[in-house]
Amino acid sequence: MALDMRSPIESGCPDGFQYMHPTMRRNYGLWKYHEHPRPGVLVHYAHSGEEIWTVKCATQRILDSFTLRTLCDIGDKYADGYIHFTIRSNVEYVVDTEEKVQPLIDAIEAAGFIVGGTANSITTLSHTQGWLHCDIPATDASGVVKSMMDELIDEFKECNMPNRVHMSTSCCQINCGGSSDIAINIQHTKPPRIDHTQVGNVCERPSVVARCPVAAIRPAMVDGKPSLEVDEKKCICCGACFPPCPPMQINDAEHSKLAIWVGGNHSNARGKPTFQRLVAAGVPNNPPRWPEVTAIVKKILNTYKTDAKDWERMNDWIERIGWPQFFEKTGLPFTKYHIDNWRGARNSLNASTHIRF
Ligand code: SF4
Ligand code: SF4
Numbered sequence: 001m002a003l004d005m006r007s008p009i010e011s012g013c014p015d016g017f018q019y020m021h022p023t024m025r026r027n028y029g030l031w032k033y034h035e036h037p038r039p040g041v042l043v044h045y046a047h048s049g050e051e052i053w054t055v056k057c058a059t060q061r062i063l064d065s066f067t068l069r070t071l072c073d074i075g076d077k078y079a080d081g082y083i084h085f086t087i088r089s090n091v092e093y094v095v096d097t098e099e100k101v102q103p104l105i106d107a108i109e110a111a112g113f114i115v116g117g118t119a120n121s122i123t124t125l126s127h128t129q130g131w132l133h134c135d136i137p138a139t140d141a142s143g144v145v146k147s148m149m150d151e152l153i154d155e156f157k158e159c160n161m162p163n164r165v166h167m168s169t170s171c172c173q174i175n176c177g178g179s180s181d182i183a184i185n186i187q188h189t190k191p192p193r194i195d196h197t198q199v200g201n202v203c204e205r206p207s208v209v210a211r212c213p214v215a216a217i218r219p220a221m222v223d224g225k226p227s228l229e230v231d232e233k234k235c236i237c238c239g240a241c242f243p244p245c246p247p248m249q250i251n252d253a254e255h256s257k258l259a260i261w262v263g264g265n266h267s268n269a270r271g272k273p274t275f276q277r278l279v280a281a282g283v284p285n286n287p288p289r290w291p292e293v294t295a296i297v298k299k300i301l302n303t304y305k306t307d308a309k310d311w312e313r314m315n316d317w318i319e320r321i322g323w324p325q326f327f328e329k330t331g332l333p334f335t336k337y338h339i340d341n342w343r344g345a346r347n348s349l350n351a352s353t354h355i356r357f
Contacts, residue, residue, distance in 0.1 A: 040115035130171040137171035162308035181314040187259035195247035203245035
């Protein structure tokens, strides 16, 4: 008897073409050149003679349905019914004639959103919203973004930086975080505190042992119950054991700090990729406005703005002046925490972006 096979369930991203502006769809891959007439606006010219005007505006990243409806209504009324979200939570509206641009900008600004974020500006920070749904956050990354962008709003609206500046934040130490010109990441500074009464009930001990990147966790019997123990000399306080085993409590109001890394960049036509480097450690994780982090980030940005040559990205600027000059010019202290003294440093000091075996 022939069996009826179940048809596969396709999940993942839907086909993006159905959401594209028809002019964009018609000219896909057939663009001639583009221009940047003013901050927040781009115009692309196609070989066919058609053009697309893009207006970019910032959002607060975590959107309630009222805000989403407001943004979509603007799209319906002023932007031919199309709206895109970028990876950095900006919204892009596209229209096919220049006449539609100013009424669109007026509507965006009247609704309280800010137009900008193109070319050599500071675009919205990308961040993770683990505070809402993930299992390992130690800070509210979206809060850091909001308080920092409130202070950098003029740099979003204007194009005054040497080149574009991408920033990111992460709410834990190990996963998202990204590669950015400036990254603000959580930094745990003490090994996990273990609730031995819960480990036997909650945790798959072999998977927790396997999760540790430096083999610091061993199975142990504590008070007659199966539990785990941590070799604190080996532990690098990464927090990777916490997701599979919540009794390995690593988050701590006092000891979970923030760290600032700079100079990460993907490879492009002109240069190879670069790693981020730690420039500030142990910065207080201080909600609701995180003033200490913002002060350091602004110090780095101001130095970059005044010292870098036109079109130098942050990593290019640091490479030209050198790290000693970076610390001198920004006034950030160079401390023992900038030196990798971990026992596995023989490998990590050897780090490069080249694959080797
Ligand atoms: S940064 Fe960490 S806590 Fe935040 S969403 Fe990513 S994995 Fe989750
Ligand atoms: S925090 Fe990281 S290094 Fe320390 S025990 Fe847990 S997984 Fe291992």
